[in-house]
Amino acid sequence: xxxxxxxxxxxxxxxxxxxxxxxxxxxxxxxxxxxxxxxxxxxxxxxxxxxxxxxxxxxxxxxxxxxxxxxxxxxxxxxxxxxxxxxxxxxxxxxxxxxxxxxxxxxxxxxxxxxxxxxxxxxxxxxxxxxxxxxxxxxxxxxxxxxxxxxxxxxxxxxxxxxxxxxxxxxxxxxxxxxxxxxxxxxxxxxxxxxxxxxxxxxxxxxxxxxxxxxxxxxxxxxxxxxxxxxxxxxxxxxxxxxxxxxxxxxxxxxxxxxxxxxxxxxxxxxxxxxxxxxxxx
Amino acid sequence: xxxxxxxxxxxxxxxxxxxxxxxxxxxxxxxxxxxxxxxxxxxxxxxxxxxxxxxxxxxxxxxxxxxxxxxxxxxxxxxxxxxxxxxxxxxxxxxxxxxxxxxxxxxxxxxxxxxxxxxxxxxxxxxxxxxxxxxxxxxxxxxxxxxxxxxxxxxxxxxxxxxxxxxxxxxxxxxxxxxxxxxxxxxxxxxxxxxxxxxxxxxxxxxxxxxxxxxxxxxxxxxxxxxxxxxxxxxxxxxxxxxxxxxxxxxxxxxxxxxxxxxxxx
Numbered sequence: 001x002x003x004x005x006x007x008x009x010x011x012x013x014x015x016x017x018x019x020x021x022x023x024x025x026x027x028x029x030x031x032x033x034x035x036x037x038x039x040x041x042x043x044x045x046x047x048x049x050x051x052x053x054x055x056x057x058x059x060x061x062x063x064x065x066x067x068x069x070x071x072x073x074x075x076x077x078x079x080x081x082x083x084x085x086x087x088x089x090x091x092x093x094x095x096x097x098x099x100x101x102x103x104x105x106x107x108x109x110x111x112x113x114x115x116x117x118x119x120x121x122x123x124x125x126x127x128x129x130x131x132x133x134x135x136x137x138x139x140x141x142x143x144x145x146x147x148x149x150x151x152x153x154x155x156x157x158x159x160x161x162x163x164x165x166x167x168x169x170x171x172x173x174x175x176x177x178x179x180x181x182x183x184x185x186x187x188x189x190x191x192x193x194x195x196x197x198x199x200x201x202x203x204x205x206x207x208x209x210x211x212x213x214x215x216x217x218x219x220x221x222x223x224x225x226x227x228x229x230x231x232x233x234x235x236x237x238x239x240x241x242x243x244x245x246x247x248x249x250x251x252x253x254x255x256x257x258x259x260x261x262x263x264x265x266x267x268x269x270x271x272x273x274x275x276x277x278x279x280x281x282x
Numbered sequence: 283x284x285x286x287x288x289x290x291x292x293x294x295x296x297x298x299x300x301x302x303x304x305x306x307x308x309x310x311x312x313x314x315x316x317x318x319x320x321x322x323x324x325x326x327x328x329x330x331x332x333x334x335x336x337x338x339x340x341x342x343x344x345x346x347x348x349x350x351x352x353x354x355x356x357x358x359x360x361x362x363x364x365x366x367x368x369x370x371x372x373x374x375x376x377x378x379x380x381x382x383x384x385x386x387x388x389x390x391x392x393x394x395x396x397x398x399x400x401x402x403x404x405x406x407x408x409x410x411x412x413x414x415x416x417x418x419x420x421x422x423x424x425x426x427x428x429x430x431x432x433x434x435x436x437x438x439x440x441x442x443x444x445x446x447x448x449x450x451x452x453x454x455x456x457x458x459x460x461x462x463x464x465x466x467x468x469x470x471x472x473x474x475x476x477x478x479x480x481x482x483x484x485x486x487x488x489x490x491x492x493x494x495x496x497x498x499x500x501x502x503x504x505x506x507x508x509x510x511x512x513x514x515x516x517x518x519x520x521x522x523x524x525x526x527x528x529x530x531x532x533x534x535x536x537x538x539x540x541x542x543x544x545x546x547x548x
Binding site: 046074081099101 | 298301359360361362365366369371374545548
């Protein structure tokens, strides 16, 4: 679906953000794209949908070259950016004007999604709060049924019930021929939602693995005493004990904690890379 | 699927543009028409002015055309708006064509039609008044009839105004696609700078080559001397200048806008 080969990109010649980055994303999955502030998550997403052009390397999305921004490519991609834009139109008028551009747009689905997100009536979009505007754009983006749906901080501005509804909607909307990519700082919003984690840092992909694979290779435990071992990738102390992330040498099945996972990978990139690469070769 | 121009897709885009920005498109056109009526006063024997039609035409055409072009192409002051515009499933050519048609076909066509109606109404009314007056001598009447005329669309003056309209709107379109923030101010400063540099260089070159130049009156290709006489380009040279000014420059600017839109990153 998305194939990135030797991507190089920088906002200036001196400051290169990505240098020969490789990444492959498959259909039927919800990807969580994690990275620190300024790691280049949004830049990567904008390269994928053709808003920015690579300085070297290639990107292929569904066989298209995004930077050409051909209509047949744009029909298959929908981006929900962190800061959204809505024109001074009513909900129905917006749908009437924008939906025909997306051949797979399903008005029934859109109404259902709006109901789930508790959006009623036909208000003017500019009269809605930021959170409501975001819910509208999420419902519209999902109903477009594009093969690639990219969301940059989609839960920013959503209230607590809406975040839960958002997760349910996404889980119900993913199909075998679609890919959802969610970039966020709020990793807890992705709990029980994503099935693949991509971590980028310092211009490289530190991890691209499924939740199952992560669970197979790492264990997330809460222990009373901090183990004195170099194998601990990350630890965090609390009143309950010590949360640790370690290689899963005993084959135990633990729930992946995204926040600890992210901290472990960014703190010990070489070690975690070795763990995932080694096991892969066996 | 035709990736460059598809009539159905173009129709959808055009409809979206008109419904999404009614105030900018229809509102601005309305302001231009009303502005013409307000500025362009009817002629009367007590109120005879020369060159009024030309001034009104230029003022409204340039200001209205420039502003409308700005509204058509300034999608990048806000990133989210820019994303929405660039990722809308239509080709860069269709997006460019939409702006071009609104400015250079609809606005220009409607405005010139309206201008012609107003101009001919005022001039004809004045001619009737002249025909009925007994206060003026026949010679004065003949002079007025000769000087107060409908602005012809095949006159040199009109052709020059039209060329300037295409140059100004093309430059505005290019500016909107190069400057994301404060585009209007930057375009305005840019145009002033180009005019200033042109004038400065023109005067400098004239003074370098000729002595006794009448400062401030010379135009490109024609130098007025302090004493009697002018120095002008030959006919063949003028033809080249005309081709550059009337055709090449406007076409180049609008083509640069098209290419820039294709390569726009945000």
